[in-house]
Amino acid sequence: MKLTQLPDEFVQALPVLHAIIQAGFEAYFVGGSVRDALLGKKIHDVDIATSAYPEEIKQIFRRTVDTGIQHGTVTVLQQDDAYEVTTFRTESTYQDFRRPDQVTFVRSLREDLKRRDFTINALALQHDGTIIDLFDGLTDLDNKLIRAVGDPNERFHEDALRMMRAVRFESQLAFTIEPATALAIQTQHQLLSKIAIERIHDEFVKLMLGQARRNGLISFIETELYSQCPGLAQAQAALKIIAELPATPLVNEQDVWLLITHQLNLSIEATKSFLRQWKSANELIQAVSLSLPILQQFLAHSPLTNWNYYETGSANILAANRIAHLYGAGEAEAVLQSAYQQLPIKRRSELAVNGGDLLQALGLKPGPQLGQLLAELEKAVVAATLPNQKKALIAAAEKLSHI
Structure with a gap:
């Protein structure tokens, strides 16, 4: 089989292949990029396999980086692009079930391809578009x-x-x-x-x-x-x-873990523990923890309050809504976005007064009371029961301070 027209990603990398071939070695595009090109999918990383050993690659190209030279990989820098070039290799036993105990460089493409995982990833592409298929990967692609x-x-x-x-x-x-x-x-x-x-x-x-x-x-x-x-x-x-559940695509990682933790019926604390076990980023753990109660409200058909929008944030609300849709609940996204945009404030820094203003106007001393007053004012403004105006907020704070 032959590709009559190479995707642009391969065309841009052809000078690397040509340089290696002109130096007397074999070089091919390999792996997932070849598979995706044949499937008409977007190509991400273009990987090159070669019969040249790492030191030989470094002699061919002026700009290289030893990214994984012990495993035969050298990154070749060409203008603004970088290409991983890996020597054909065979591998010994795998005592940790992940990395080979020893890598041996070889000159044989077959020896290199037969160590790969799946036939559809064991295809090689020559510079002229010819596909080399030693393990019936093309048949498996078709089927x-x-x-x-x-x-x-x-x-x-x-x-x-x-x-x-x-x-x-x-x-x-x-x-x-x-x-x-x-x-x-x-x-x-x-x-x-x-x-x-x-x-x-x-x-x-x-x-x-x-x-x-x-x-x-x-x-x-x-x-x-x-x-x-x-x-x-x-x-x-x-x-x-x-x-x-319906096959509606999930948008991002937050959607994935929100769906999983909800279906596992985890509390917020249990969710945090579960996601830490999965080595999730703190930002993700926080986002899922904020979204989970909102998802439960959607499923219970309980209306969201201004405070729900304010405390949870637009992105987390929308994530909860996407998962709710899988269960036949939730709202139109435009409705939720509109409600969020209509909030009087979206963060405490937008409050028309701060602690210094209250200390000066009310003669208070720094302490817990000040924080409680600011929290009460914040909730009232978010709920739209108090205008976000300095004079009105100070007057309300004065009343609250005497209660």
């Missing part, structure tokens, strides 16, 4: 199948994260995992416990954001991968419910 290269048990024993990559690709590409590969995942699923949770986290989020979320989730459940993930060992029923 929308995810198949391990060679023995799937060996591939997953080498790198247990590949099992999560399989269910993630199933969701992202709307493909199906072929039976022998699926059986191997189920057989080897306990190896996932050897993988850093940060890596599992990334794959799981990508699965949940995929176009065929249900496909990936069902395989995630049936292969028992879920049982090796923090807080999900007893969550089979909850995950099945999520899989059967």
Whole structure:
């Protein structure tokens, strides 16, 4: 097979390929970029594989960075672009089920491609558009199948994260995992416990954001991968419910974890603990914690107050609304955005008075009373029961200070 027209991303990288070939070595585009080009999808990173050893690459190009030279990867800098160029290699045993104990550089493309995870990722593209397919990856692309290269048990024993990559690709590409590969995942699923949770986290989020979320989730459940993930060992029923919800795409990572924590029926404190187990960023934990009560209000068809909008923030309100829609609840997004925009203030700094104003006007001393007064004024302004005007706020504060 031959691509008659190379995508722009490959065209821009052709000078790198040509330079390596002119130096007497082989060089190909490989991996996910080739797969995505064949599927007509957006190409992200363009990776290059070569028979040249790292030191030979560094002699060919003037500007390089040793990004992973011990594993054969050198980044070549070309004008404003950077391309990872990796030497063909074979790998030894994988004692930690993730990284090889030893990498051996080779001159053979076949030896390099046969160590890759799935046939659809083991395709190579020549500079003239010719596809090199040594493991029937093109057939699997046509049949929308995810198949391990060679023995799937060996591939997953080498790198247990590949099992999560399989269910993630199933969701992202709307493909199906072929039976022998699926059986191997189920057989080897306990190896996932050897993988850093940060890596599992990334794959799981990508699965949940995929176009065929249900496909990936069902395989995630049936292969028992879920049982090796923090807080999900007893969550089979909850995950099945999520899989059967409408296929409306989730927008971002916040949506993913809001949906999961809601379906697990977690309290806010339990949500924070759960997300910390998944090594989530503090900002994400805060966002999900703010959204969760609002989601529950939407599902209970309980109207939101001005304080709900103010305290939660527009983005978190909209996230809760998106998840509510999956359950047949929620509001029109435009209605929520309008309500937020009509708030008298959107943060305390917009209050027409501050602590210094109250100290001066009322003769108060710094202390808890001052903070309580400001909080009362803030709530009254947000509720639109008090105008955000300095004179009115000081008068209200004076009354409150005598209560």
